[in-house]
Every structure is written in structure tokens, then in C-alpha cells.
Amino acid sequence: MKSMLMGLALLFSATAVLAQDPPKSPLVSAKGDNVEISYSQPSKRDRAIFGALVPYDKVWRAGANKSTDITFKKDVTFGGKKVKAGTYALFIIPSQSDFTVILNGVAGQMGSSEYEKNKDKNVAEVKVPRQKTASSVEKLTYSFPKGALQMEWDDTKISVPMKF
Numbered sequence: 001m002k003s004m005l006m007g008l009a010l011l012f013s014a015t016a017v018l019a020q021d022p023p024k025s026p027l028v029s030a031k032g033d034n035v036e037i038s039y040s041q042p043s044k045r046d047r048a049i050f051g052a053l054v055p056y057d058k059v060w061r062a063g064a065n066k067s068t069d070i071t072f073k074k075d076v077t078f079g080g081k082k083v084k085a086g087t088y089a090l091f092i093i094p095s096q097s098d099f100t101v102i103l104n105g106v107a108g109q110m111g112s113s114e115y116e117k118n119k120d121k122n123v124a125e126v127k128v129p130r131q132k133t134a135s136s137v138e139k140l141t142y143s144f145p146k147g148a149l150q151m152e153w154d155d156t157k158i159s160v161p162m163k164f
Helices: 002-019 112-121
Strands: 027-032 035-040 064-072 076-078 081-083 086-094 098-104 122-129 131-143 148-163
Touching (some): 027 131, 035 131, 035 148, 081 122, 086 112, 086 148, 098 112, 122 148
Antiparallel strands (some): 027 035, 035 064, 064 086, 076 148, 086 098, 131 148
């Protein structure tokens, strides 16, 4: 009887674990030469993104949950600004025509709410043009095509030149 109860308890526990939904914004990473980015990846899910879910002219954590963090393994020129090797929080201020991409010296922030108290630790701010994607991109995606950090989501793409 005791072993049967233990077996049922184990079966119930395993079923509960398997029944959990995956997170809506899973933690993902992208790697390039001498650079890696880690972020919680939100999905569009039929929502308007820039100018709605992500308001214009306000600091955005560049992902979901905590701040998006980027690690440079070597010193880099990021959008024309010299940046030392290390890990930085990545923030973005979107507007209709361009996006300001910010590297902040305090990694692992709980999002844009912490940015205000840490904005004096910005190491680079780069303004880049907003481009339209050929088709809608469902999941926020960062990549490192040759010589750039690229972000795509919904109908928007931005690219920041990088040189190691």
C-alpha cells in the first residue's frame, strides 16, 4: 500500500511538471564573433508592437523580463563609440524613424524601471535608422550578421555597426 501511494505521488508530480506551459518569453541567446547577447524573447501574438506595446520615446529593456545583456569578449567600436570588453545591459528608445541603442554598465537590471537610477552608467548611445522588414517577424530576434548587431521584431529591423 505504501509503495502504491508513493508511486501515485511520483506519477502526479511528473504529470504536474509535464503539464506546465513553456514561458511566454523564454530566455535565449545569440552568439557572434567575440559577442553574445542574452534576452527573454517575447512574441508578437497579433499585437501592435512599436508605438503600442513598446511605446515610442521611452526606454525599453530590449526584450522581456529583466534587461537584455550583451557581452563583448574584446574591445569593440559599437556604432562608432569605443567600448571596453565586458557585459552591458542593452536598452532601446524607439521612435517612428530611428532607435537609440544604449549600452549601460549595470548588467542584469530588472528592466527599464531600474534604468533611471543607473542611466549615469551609460557607456554608449547610438542612434540608428528604423528599417522595415520584408515580412512580419513573430519573435524578437537578435543576430550578428558580419560587422553588426541586428534586431528584428514585427515590421522593424535595426542594425548597429560593430568592429572588433
